[in-house]
Amino acid sequence: MTPVTYDVEQSSNYNFINLKTGQKEIPFGEYLFQRVLDSGTKSIFGVPGDFNLPLLEYLYEPQLINQGLRWIGNCNELNAAYAADGYSRYSNKIGCLITTYGVGELSAMNGIAGGFAENSKILHIVGVARSIDSRCKNFKQRNLHHLVPNLIDSNFNGPNHKIYYEMIKDKICCSAEYLEDIDQVCNQVDKVIMDIYKYSKPGYIFVPVDFVNMTVPINNLLKTPKINLMDCIKPNFEEEENIIQITKLIQDLLYKSKTPAIIGDVLTDRYGGKELINRLINETHLWNFSSVNGKSIINESNPTYMGLYNGDEGPTLVKERFLQCDLILNFGVDINEVNQGHYTFKYKQDCQLIELHPNYIRFSKPNMDDGNKEEQIFKGINFIHILKLLVESIDVGQLRHQYPVSIKPFKTEELNFNHDPESQIITQTYIQNKFTTYLNPGDVVVCETGSVQFAMRDLVLPNQLKYISQGFFLSIGMALPAALGVGIAMQDFPRYHLSKDNDNEIPKDYIPRLILLEGDGAAQMTIQELTSMIRFNVPIEIMLWNNNGYTIERAILGPTRSYNDVMQWDWTKLLQAFGDFDNRTNSCIIKTPKELAQKMEQLRKGNKTKSIELMEVKMETLDYPKQLTHMVESAKVKKIKPSTII
Amino acid sequence: MTPVTYDVEQSSNYNFINLKTGQKEIPFGEYLFQRVLDSGTKSIFGVPGDFNLPLLEYLYEPQLINQGLRWIGNCNELNAAYAADGYSRYSNKIGCLITTYGVGELSAMNGIAGGFAENSKILHIVGVARSIDSRCKNFKQRNLHHLVPNLIDSNFNGPNHKIYYEMIKDKICCSAEYLEDIDQVCNQVDKVIMDIYKYSKPGYIFVPVDFVNMTVPINNLLKTPKINLMDCIKPNFEEEENIIQITKLIQDLLYKSKTPAIIGDVLTDRYGGKELINRLINETHLWNFSSVNGKSIINESNPTYMGLYNGDEGPTLVKERFLQCDLILNFGVDINEVNQGHYTFKYKQDCQLIELHPNYIRFSKPNMDDGNKEEQIFKGINFIHILKLLVESIDVGQLRHQYPVSIKPFKTEELNFNHDPESQIITQTYIQNKFTTYLNPGDVVVCETGSVQFAMRDLVLPNQLKYISQGFFLSIGMALPAALGVGIAMQDFPRYHLSKDNDNEIPKDYIPRLILLEGDGAAQMTIQELTSMIRFNVPIEIMLWNNNGYTIERAILGPTRSYNDVMQWDWTKLLQAFGDFDNRTNSCIIKTPKELAQKMEQLRKGNKTKSIELMEVKMETLDYPKQLTHMVESAKVKKIKPSTII
Known part of the structure; x- marks a missing residue:
């Protein structure tokens, strides 16, 4: 808030020449935003503050605006982080x-950690104190606003200007x-952006407020005009050889398999493999399964879709199909307790499992009597290259799969949800x-962490529907601002999630809807960001499941405890209060x-009546979907053997 | 959210005996809450989550409820941290x-950092994974929900269960x-609570969810039934000696001084010295000044009040008075750029400055030609003991001060605010x-960071009014949830901020009002916490200064830039939307x-019509108080000499 010294000298007509080198230079603020654009991103989320204001001035440079750059001001920084996460999940850009x-940065921290846990590409730019301040003897002893002083003798010792950087480094960012x-600085910016693509995790750049108007050379812009995902994970010669060899290995196993199956897990999407995996399925007719974190990556309406596999925590019907498979290709797998049904994945006897990760490929036989002795690991290979080569080179004629004819593709109806048709x-x-x-x-569905999230798991979704949910990190309140980010990304990249292969299936004039499934307790966490949907004209349908508090917590403990209660709100008044003065909401x-x-x-x-529709859907306080109850029960049953304690 | 295994065995009638020791034990959950109560705190803020649910069950133990324990559920964790901060600022308890x-914990982080920067006593209890999980070989390799995995090979290496602890340790907590x-665990809990009092900074306890139902001995409860501030900073014998010696030194200087003065800075309040400093002023009639961060600690209506001193950034009138003083006692001083007017404090030639800190006392002559050569520092002494001894032992008859008779006590009117009486x-x-x-x-006033905060600085406040504002860390949005915390503390400790000495001045039947001064941009950050004011019956008057965005940022840069805009809201509809179904708000x-x-x-x-009054006050977008303009200008002017760069 207290200002820092800088000169507002920038102009859209600047043409700086470095007198020493004779080369053209541009202000660093422009360089930074140009690099954001070069990585494919158009909209930037955030909140102004005195340490970033001079940087924000570059938002108004015509040459950047012409490339689509725009500012999406959020109500607070956590919401901005969630929105950036949503933007990335939709667009697969940063x-x-x-x-x-x-x-500001600390308020956003939980959103960044969530992006880290769930492999989202987030670039967090933090405006910090002048570089000169942190290197200046006088100022080192001075306590700056927004900066925590030292605990002891704070008035003798200088504060640590990099304390927040030290908090996040090697912890919640790649x-x-x-x-x-x-x-x-130019190389540093480029490095962070390339790392974000390489690891599919958040990265941070801390920008001293006095740097943004300093000029920097444009060499990097000329040398590498765009920064794409594929360039960031390009294999070297030796890796290329390994990729060919591993793909061959997989093909040989596939050609021998009687009942092979594919799992499309979350990292397949993060590394741009969604079209590839669906092409593989369409061409081979291999059985295929979704995962909790990878839901909707494979088109669940494909004719050999066998359901969402989640070990003991998923439907028995799906498990039965899965246990028939003698070869599992798990693409883009992310191993965590949610995605692996609390580590209850089972396999057919002698099943060959191939886990395809961004940094290694693992062959194993998990259900052999002698454990994982046949395990073979190839490190340093990103699976996406193998998937690509596999799609390109597979000889469908050599496939010999013979699935049991009695088993049909999985349908939602098989789950037999017993709903009383007379119920009111x-x-x-x-x-x-x-x-x-x-x-x-x-369509695009964003689902909040909560009881309804569990109800969604096993539903067979329509073709090319994009389903977005924070299924592992599970921070309630994330979905509402994330939906804003998704909506902004849908404006920046219309129909971007639809397959280029199967474009015909979705009518050309169909405008995909954005649907938010939200809970009342979660909504109260981040509710103000509804206003940004009005502000930035994001059409959305919001199903607000009102079950009177934290029903997901009630399922775990304290079903009637007051700590699980929240206030009853008059939800239908909110959008008006949040600035719908021209009647664009219903x-x-x-x-x-x-x-x-x-x-x-x-x-x-x-037949929407308004651009934004909010439906408050009244539900029962203690109504849990059976998937939730099942998860709670199975997680409770697990006991740890004392012998395994170290 | 995913549950963890535990047994709900607790009961209010438990009477556990440790078979080995034969001693009575109680569940650790009860111990923890008992210790919170023993430290003086009654209300606990927060949000439930599966790792803290079993702990929250102990909120319902009758023996704890009987001591006043209650749960204040917040809409989100940042708001909970802000509320806890406000609770502490009002009550001077934890x-x-x-x-x-x-x-949860990461979302609260900015609130905790603010408490650290501003010396607030906050105890952050974080429910974490079962102790058995983090020590168990099998589980070490498993990625738990809410826990970030490792960056590389996350599926081979176990996640770091203590990663969040490592982020905050030695950074934003004492x-x-x-x-x-x-x-x-019992000693650890007691240690954190005592440290919080000792350092007046936040502390953390990370509680494994499986510990809360385990039993622990009650020895500590018997040995130290209460944990008070004064016990936590009790001097040892040697320190006692030093305190006597330093107090004597100060007295001697005071008796010789012609124009001595007192500054009442923020730590005076944090270490419980508010009554003492006012007693000292009342008995000695010494000139006295407020500080930005210590505003309202000294009663500004006292007859020798000379204004708020903030160096070059405060009113010239006040500086002129301050520069007359040959001896300055700065009690509970906190040195930072806001509180020291960007380090522009000036002193009379040869003025003796005595800075009284919580961990050292510094004597210096800041305006000597030879710099600080006369500096003398006594380390390891908490100033509060000196203040106490000074009040007890000062011989008023020996004071020889002779202030210029022409100088009268400071009045707000002296600032000559030029308001056009005809203006609409x-x-x-x-x-x-x-x-x-x-x-x-x-009354109690909570003021948000923003333009109006600057307008408030120099106003002479009524007697015993408590003014609360985050003047140094300056996190916008803090004040609204903090006001909730203040209101809850006012319920727990009615009239607690009023002097016991001068009780007569405030009528016994007067119920102090709680007033929140809020800005529109800041309010949008944390607005949902208004609902908790309705929920927990907190009477409050909210002045919502609506100046169409981040006016404080506009004063610094981009006065008409869109990044400083926020949405216009229909503020008068908010309280109804947030659950005022029985018409308790206006x-x-x-x-x-x-x-x-x-x-x-x-x-x-x-003459309030309702318990909660919200006034949307329409103001001009570019209307800055002159203190703000002054601060912006003087901070801009400052240049750093290149020679001082290291």
């Missing part, structure tokens, strides 16, 4: 946010550069029964299954 | 919050204990002219000075 020293030498109450079971009829192929309360069915049908047909 | 592993051995616009100048007429002695729009004057008069007289 979600970028700008915050200010301390007060790359972090605190800029200190103007001669290094909207239940989780009812939602599970009816929800997919609400969706069109190609809010309503839905109490019965009939009303819900009617509304869903109306919206599915595109 | 503000306590409970969050969950990762998603004490942090990650509980790992049930035999140590509510300006910062108008507010500065009229604001103190809105206040009664003994919201209105105030457009003219006349309307504002009428409303302020009505409220000052106690």
Whole structure:
């Protein structure tokens, strides 16, 4: 807030020449935003603060605006981080946010950690104190606003200007550069962006406020005009050889397999393999399974879709299919307790498992009597190259799979949700029964962490629907601002999630809908970001499942405890309060299954009355979807053998 | 969210005996809450999560409830941290919050850092994974929800269960204990609480979810039934000697001084010296000054009050008075750029400066030609003991001060705010002219970071009014949830901020008002916490200064830039949306000075129509108080000499 010294000298007509080198230079602020654009990103989220204001001035440079650069101001920094995460999840580009020293960056931290845990590409630019201040003897002893002083004798010792950088470095980001030498900044910026693509994790750049108006050479811009995912993970010669060899190995195993299957897990999408995996499925007709974290990566309407596999925590029907498979190709696998059903994945006897990771490929036989003795690991290989080569080189004629003819593709109806058709109450079971009829192929659904998230797991989604949910890190409140980010990305890259292969399946004039599934307790965490949906004209349908508090926590402990209660709100008044002065929103309360069915049908047909629709759907406080109950029970049962304690 | 295994065996009638020792034991969950109560705290803020649910169950133990324990559920964790900070600022006890592993604790981080920077006593209890999980060989390789995995080969290496602890330790807290051995936990809890009092900074306790139902001995409870501030900073014998010696030194200087003066800075309040310093002033009639961060610690209506001193950034009138003083006693001083007017403090030639810190006392002559050569530092002494001894032992008869008779006590009117009486616009100048007429002695004002915060600085506040503002860390959005915490503390400790000495001055039946001064941009950051004011029946008057965005940033850069804009809201609809179903709130729009004057008069007289009043006060977008402009200008002017760069 207290200002720092800088000169506002920038202009859109600048043409700086470095007198020493004779080369053209541009202000670093422009360089930074140009690099964001070069990485494919157009919108930047964030909140202004005195340490980033001079950088934000570069948002108005015509040559950047002409490339699509725009500022999406958020209500707070956590929301900005969530929005950047959503932007990245939709676009598979980098979600970028700008915050200010301390007060801003720390507020965003949980959003960045979530991006780290869930492999989101987020660039967090933090405006920090002048470089000169942190290197200046006088100032080292001085306590700056937004900066925590030292604990002891804070008035003798200088504060640590890099304290927040030290907090996040090597913890919740794959790359972090605190800029200190103007001669290094271009390479540092490029490195962080390339690391974000390489690791598919968040990165940080800490930008001293006095650097943004200093000029830097444009060599990097000329040498590498664009920074793409594929360039960042390009294999070297030796790796190319390994890729060919491993792909051959996989092909040989596939040609021998009677019952091979594919899992499309989350990193397949993060490394740009969504079209490839669906092409592989379409061409080979291999059985295929979704995962919790990778849901909707493979088109679940494909004719050999066998359900979402989640070990003991998924439906028995799916497990039975999975246990028939003698070869599993798990593409882009992310191993964590949610995605692996609390580590209850089972395999057929002698099944060959191939896990394809971004940094290694693992062959094993998990269900051999002698354990993992046949394990073979190839390190340093990104699976995406293997997937690509596999699609290009597979000889379908050599496949010999013979799946049991009795087994049909998985359908939602098989789960037999027992909904009483006479009931006047909207239940989780009812939602599970009816929800997919609400969706069109190609729509985008963002689902909040909570009880309804569990209800969604096993539903077979329409073709090319993009489903976004923070299924592992599980930070409630994330989905609402994330949906803003998704909506902004859908503006920047219309129909970007739709396959280029199968474009015909979605009518050319169909505008994919953005649907947010939100819970009342979670919504209260980040509710103010609704205003940004109005501000930036994000069309959205919001299903606000109002079950009177933290129902997901009630399922675990304290079903009737007050700590799981939240305030009852008049949800239908919110959008008006948040600035809908020109009547662009519609809010309503839905109490019965009939009303819900009617509304869903109306919206599915595109008969929205307003750009933003908010439906408060009344549900029962203690209504848990059976997947949630099942997860709670199975997690409780697990005991640890004392012998394994170290 | 995913549950962890535990047994709910607790009961309010438990009477555990340790079979080995024969001693009575209680569940650790009860121990922890008992210790919170023993430190003086009654209300606990926070948000439930699966790693803290079993702990929250102990909120319902009758023997704890009987001592006043209660749960204040917040909308999100950052708000909970801010509320805990406000609770502590009002009560000078520990503000306590409970969050969950990762998603919760990280969201609260900026609130904790603010507490650290501003010396607030905050206890952050984080529910974490089972102790058995983090020590178990099998589980070490497993990625838990809410926990970030490792960056590389996350599926081979176990995640670091203590990663978040490592992020905050030695950074934004004075004490942090990650509980790992049930035999140590009681001492660890006590240590963190004592450290919080000792350093007046936040502390963390990370509680494995499986520990809360384990039993622990009650020895500590018997040995030290209460944990008080004074016990935590008790001097040893040697320190006692030093305290006597230093106090004598100060007395001698005081007895010789012609124009001595006192500054009452922020740590005076944090270490419980507010009554002492006012008693010292009342008995000695020494000149006295407020500071930005210590505003309202000394009663500004006292007859020798000389204004708020902030070096070159404060009013010249005040500086002129200050520069007359040959001896300055700066009690509880906190040295930072805001509090020291960007390090522009000036002193009279040969002035003797005595800075009284919590861990050292410094004697110096800052305006000697030879610099600080006369500096003398006594380390390891908490100033509060000296203040106490000084008040007890000062011989008023020996004082020889002779202040210039022409100089009168400082009055707000001296600042000559030029408000046009005909104007129909509510300006910062108008507010500065009229604001103190809105206040009664003994009221409590919480002021948001923003432009109005600068307008408040120099106003002479009524007697015993408590003014709370985050003047150094300056995290916008903090004040609204902090006001909730203040209101909860006012319920727990009614009239606690009023002097016991001068109780007569405030009528016994007067119920101090809680007033929140809030800006529109800041309010949007944390607005949902308004709902908790309704939920927990916190009477409050909210002045929402609506100046169309981040006016404080506009004063620094980009006055008309879109990045400083926020959405216009219909503020008067908010409280209804946030759950005022039984009409306990009143919201209105105030457009003219006349309307504002009428409303302020009505409220000052106690004629509230509802328990919660929200006034949206319309102001001009580019209206800056002159203190803000002054600060911006003087901070810009400062240049660093190249020679001082290291």
